Amino acid sequence: MHYIRFLKPPRPLITASPASLSAKITVTTDLGESFLLSNVSLVVELEFKDGTSVLGEGKGREFVWKGRDGMRALEILIQVPVSKGGRKIGSEMVRMLVGPKEDALAVDSFRKILDMQHQNDDSGEIGGIVPIRSMAIDINPGAKRDDTPGVGMAQRVFSMGSGNSQKGLRIWEETGESIARHIWDAGLVFSSCLAFLSLSDSTRSLSHAQKLPILKKALQRPNLRVLELGAGCGIVGITLASSIALHSVLLSDLPAASSILSRNLSTLPLPIRPKLSSQVLDWSSSLPSNVASTRWDLVLVADCTYNPDVVPDLVATLGRIVERRVVGKETLVALAMKVRHESEMVFFDLMRERGFVVRETIKIPLPVLGGEREEIEIFVFAYRD
Template structure:
């Protein structure tokens, strides 16, 4: 997949040589890590939205052209005096005009190029948009999920391919006969279902679980620098009936805090997405998974990953050495530049050997 990113967030500026104003921003289209640019041409829709409470209205829209070989694209949208009176303005940039969300399945269509749209934070004539971007996904048969991420360089506060792919398939858990349900849910699902996510980043996977499973108790964990963006997404997230969401700090290089241990009794599921890209962190990740498995007998471990380089294979060796057995492996083909499946996310499901 590719992502529209704001290199410069939207702001209102005066047009040169005129008294009129316009909204300007600078975008790029890259991979989740930002290491590859979209090498193909694509026509994008750039839209100025007026915000009235939770509702948004398209005030102006225009098409802009991304050309293969580009590294950035400057966008300017005219702003009338009437439009300046709106209390809040936003900019959306993405494939297809006047869309309120990205349909995950539609990202695989050839003209879409797997490009994920970007919605800016609100701004006003004298207030530049925060360095944030909202993604809005609609999985098959599931509700629209809006998740904020940062526009900066911190990889801890960005959305990644594996987390999005897994999240957009979690609606399958509502049908006990799907492959995903059989892999992730225990034969007898207790209520409440207790779930912990490691390396949550922006929180998308754990939040989607809480939106999908009634009475789920979902704990999102990561390093302290992730707290602000995760809490923003928790605060704006809907929940299934009786479900709860909470964030707690967890460093894989330290023991699990006592406060967190107390909340993890009868843990049924541990999930992690995009957490194996750095092989140097794999020993700490596996040690943490081992501690959790010993604390909660029978817990299911699910790790979603897009293999980026062969050094990540150390994770599988460490899991085997720690006594974990793979019980299932599910494939999620990703929307690609030209066709679906150019890259693949795999969900590896484990149980601790003594719990099988």
């Protein structure tokens, strides 16, 4: 999967008349280690805070990402109309949205993510690009701005579920150099599966989700106590709580992730918000007392096994968590990963030694535009009594 990222978040050009916004974007994989190698038309749109279009529906400006020429960054310059439908734009905040022009390439729904594996090679459009939505920008030339390069946040927007059960999910992530506090392929695919696991229809998107019967059955129990480790910006736990409102979810990570987690929790709609909380949980320290004293039913982990140096601490943490389980009642650990390197396999040796067994597993193929297919694997572990 590829992601559009702001290298320079949009800002108004003070001297330009009419007002213009400039930004710099790139299109990379989740790790940011490789750029999109294909040529793709992108569309830039502007939106008022209430979601209506500034430029007019379907009138976004087109820019071409020239991956075949080795492009690594694309400058965007876009004129802002003086007024729109009687609204004076200079006095309002606007957001910039950048996404692929071709709808089939836009990764904007969980259904599309699960359906990507069925894309037909003949279409020449294998893979997808996750669009980006900027923070609200005050285009008033006198407005105060943070000039620190690359600092800021941007939003990813996905529709969840299907038909009548379609809901929107908005997740803030950090722009800039952080590799931890943005969305990752394994977390995104895992979230898509969790959202569809909770649905009862049986369309093609569900074919993978249905292959996790143990997890699906566990999720049907009311009032599960769910803990997420290494939650990053929180997409996995937030998706679960948004899909199955009966469960309460504690999202945890290092202190550096606290502000993005709080931001994502604070913007959730009211019926879901009370079900979610976040706190610091460092795998290299003992468990916080409230975590140690809770009997967890399910632990979620996404894309946390890529660094073999911290994997022993992660497994030790999982071991401490399951020690507290109710005898005769399983604590499940549902973990998603994209294997990037052989060295990551040490995780499975350590889990086996610590007494965990794999109860079920699925592989979800992930086509990559202009590159080799990848695979996300989901494992459901239980602790052996």
